[in-house]
Amino acid sequence: xxxxxxxxxxxxxxxxxxxxxxxxLPTLLLKKQQLQGELYKLHKGIEKxxxxxxxxKATVYKWADVFTEKTDLEDLVHLKKLEISRGNVAGIDIPVxxxxxxxxxxxxxxxxxLWVDYGIGxxxxxxxxxxxxxxxxxxxxxxSEELRVTTQRxxxxxxxxxxxxxxxIRKIRICLGDIQTAAVVTGKIAKEKILRVEINAKNLExxx
Numbered sequence: 001x002x003x004x005x006x007x008x009x010x011x012x013x014x015x016x017x018x019x020x021x022x023x024x025l026p027t028l029l030l031k032k033q034q035l036q037g038e039l040y041k042l043h044k045g046i047e048k049x050x051x052x053x054x055x056x057k058a059t060v061y062k063w064a065d066v067f068t069e070k071t072d073l074e075d076l077v078h079l080k081k082l083e084i085s086r087g088n089v090a091g092i093d094i095p096v097x098x099x100x101x102x103x104x105x106x107x108x109x110x111x112x113x114l115w116v117d118y119g120i121g122x123x124x125x126x127x128x129x130x131x132x133x134x135x136x137x138x139x140x141x142x143x144s145e146e147l148r149v150t151t152q153r154x155x156x157x158x159x160x161x162x163x164x165x166x167x168x169i170r171k172i173r174i175c176l177g178d179i180q181t182a183a184v185v186t187g188k189i190a191k192e193k194i195l196r197v198e199i200n201a202k203n204l205e206x207x208x
Contacts, residue, residue, distance in 0.1 A: 004168055006175035014172065018165040025157045032154055034090040035147040042140050046133055053129045056122050077104045077120050079127050084135065092146050097135040100128040 004010065083099040102124050 004171065006172050008176065011169065011172045011176065014165050014168045018162065018169065021157055021162045021165060025154070025162070028150060028154045028157065031090050032147065032150045035143055035150060038089050039140065039143055039147065042136055042143070046136050046140075049129050049133050049136075053126055056125050056129075059122065075105065076116070077102055077123055077127075079103075079131065082131050082135075089139075089143060090146065092142055094139045094142050095135050097132045100124070100131050102127070 080101045080103040082097070083101065085096045085098050087094050087096040104120065
């Protein structure tokens, strides 16, 4: 780190830097708060989908048990594509789930158990929930990384840059104060010497 210059120009520079730090810190703190709030909502959303998926699966299994018939529903329907848009949270570009497009395999309506139509619908629900969860986890990953970086910056400003600028200002002020005091003292001494010289000169004139 460069040696601190104990000058008036450096004092102004340190004051300007401290002012910038104090102006920028609230923005960082607000961003950190926003990210924490969004992550909290994400975790709540993921937990909600998890509970909904468990309920749907339990319902489908209950129907299957009633008819005591085994059918692999995932062979009859699969995810064709996901429609994902882009969103922005606290300045961060994130994926946003829009829609899930499915493709269904044709099956014999006569030989297939009656509950399969219902089961296919619920299977779509589960697949869509899985896709939503994946997107939410991707959002969580991006926002967590941004929160980590933002927290580091907040700590840097609060614990390093602002205290250092304040300490530098204190040191420079002390030094400039000492210099000013020394200048005043030196000025008085010089004035006294000049006065003594003038007095001695006048005394010599009188004697002469």
